[in-house]
Amino acid sequence: MAARSRLTVADIGAWLFTCNPREFAELEPGLRGGASVDGWCAHPTYRVDLVEADQAAVLWVSGAATSVPEPGIWMVGRTTGVVTRDEPRPRVGLAMTLLPEVLPREQLRADPRTAGLEVLRAPQMSNPSIVSPAEKAVIEELIGGWP
Template sequence: MARGAPLTARPRLGVADIGAWLFTCNPREFGELDAVDGFCARPSYRVGLVRPGQPAVLWVSGPEGAAPAPGIWMVGRTTGAVRDGDGRRPRVGLALRALAEPVARAELRADPRTARMEVLRAPQMGNPSVVTPAELAAIAELVDDWP
C-alpha cells in the first residue's frame, strides 16, 4: 500500500452473512469434553449479532500433527444467552455436542467450498469467527448428524 493511501474499512457483518458461529478452542483446554454450554468471546459488535438457535461449531486449533487434530470437533446451536464471562469478556451461550468423527482442518482446506473459511485465513482471530451460509452448507454435508 502506498504511503498515505487511505485505509479501506472492512464492511461489518450482518445477520444474513452468518451461516454459523465458530468458536476456537486451545487443544490443551479441549480435553475430553462431551458437550459445551458456552464460550467466552472477544467483546465486539459480532457478539451483538448472536441470536438464539444459530448454528455454531467448536474448532480445536493447533499445529499439524497435534492431538487432538485441528478442525471442527463439536456442532450445535447458540442459546442466545450472552452474559458476563470472566469480567472482561462476554460468554456466549451454546448447546454443542461432540461429533463422532471431527472434520479435519486439512479436509476443509482441500475443499474449494470451505478453503476460504475465516478461521483458515485468520487463525489468530478472537472468538467468534464466522462461517458463511455457503461454507455451512458444505460442512453440514460432512457432518453425519447435524443437530
C-alpha cells in the same frame, strides 16, 4: 485500502468458536462421557451483539498439524441466545454436540468450498469467527446433518 464492512446476521451461517488443543484434550474425556459445552468466551466486539438464539455454531480445535487432538471441527450445535456480560469477557451460551469424529482442518482446507473459511484465512482471530451460509451447508453435508 478499502475499509472492511461490518457483518450482518445474513452473513452468518454459523458462529465458530476456537479452542486450543490442550484445553480440548482436558474437555474431551468428559464430553465422551456425556458432559456438554454450554457456553464459550468471546472477544467483546460488535459480533457478540449479532448472536441470536438458535444460530448454528461450531467448536474448532486449533493447533499445529501434529497437535493432539487433531485440529478441526469437533463439535456442532446452536447458540442459546444468552450472552453473559458480567465477566471479563462475554460468554455466549451454546448447546453443542460432540461429533463422532473430527472434521479435519486439512480436509476443509483442501475442499474449494471451505478453503476460504475465516478461521483458515485468519487463524489468530479472536472468538467468535464466522462460517458463511454456503460454508455451513458444506459442513452440514460433510457431517451428515446439523443437530
